Amino acid sequence: MKGATEQVKVHYKGSEDDFIIFIDDLDTYKSWKSDKSIPLAHFVSAFKIFVTHQQGAQGAHDSASKGQLESEFGTSKDDEVIKAILEKGNVQESSMPERQGPKNDSQGPMVAH
Incomplete structure (x- = not known):
């Protein structure tokens, strides 16, 4: 079994x-909403803001430009924008099931003799 993972993102419709x-950590994020002394680094996966070009939470993810951040949030400072998205956005959870299958076909009974 490989690759079972859960992905959590916060989506903000501008x-x-x-x-x-x-x-990375939904519980810590929920705690942060009521206690802003918790450092963002404890639950934010990467300090990178993505834009989906009006395709909702499921669209293609591109890095947001400084101009896009400036026009939507009035600042291009990543920390301030991330805080705004965390405060006003909606949580989207998705899980990716485990993949099963042969791990190494060159070994074992699967090899034709």
């Missing part, structure tokens, strides 16, 4: 674009 950030 006036021009949809913005997304990924988080």
